Amino acid sequence: DAKTTQPPSMDCAEGRAANLPCNHSTISGNEYVYWYRQIHSQGPQYIIHGLKNNETNEMASLIITEDRKSSTLILPHATLRDTAVYYCIVSRSGTSYGKLTFGQGTILTVHP
């Protein structure tokens, strides 16, 4: 699976959009981009995933560049409860049976 690079930490004001970047320059054609988050001392929570197209759900939006070498997770209106570690993961869905590799992620701090 391709390696990902994320900034170690980011800050965001409550009510503003949080844009979390991720680089995955070695991604291959059949690899998906997944985003999870982990609130302190809890299990990770699935947020969103995508292959080529931009995706949106009730939690967030995922923007993948045309060359697929990077992506951005957008939390449109961040709240204090969005403070967490955000993991960007690249995985070959359906072949590795979800064998996800978690790096150190980005610590997002949302402040009042």
Added chain:
Amino acid sequence: DGGITQSPKYLFRKEGQNVTLSCEQNLNHDAMYWYRQDPGQGLRLIYYSQIVNDFQKGDIAEGYSVSREKKESFPLTVTSAQKNPTAFYLCASSTRTGTDTQYFGPGTRLTVL
């Protein structure tokens, strides 16, 4: 409610004792996973199982053992051979096919004294 349960949330054991962590899911998922997380670090895969009566080693299987006798259950035993067992242990499950989105339990924090 459908989900994954892990018990207990906190567990203390003396050095040299084996300990078994529980993981149960009622999501009807075929695949289940065990991860370990150390402070300030990401998750590392210990074992995973794609189907009942089958499991594979992950990246850090030494000192651990698992069984998968039932679809709903995937217990992890931390043996005395594991040199640094104190950690946060997370169980997850997913469908066997499709997009492999994993759903995680609340975790068990194991402290070996």
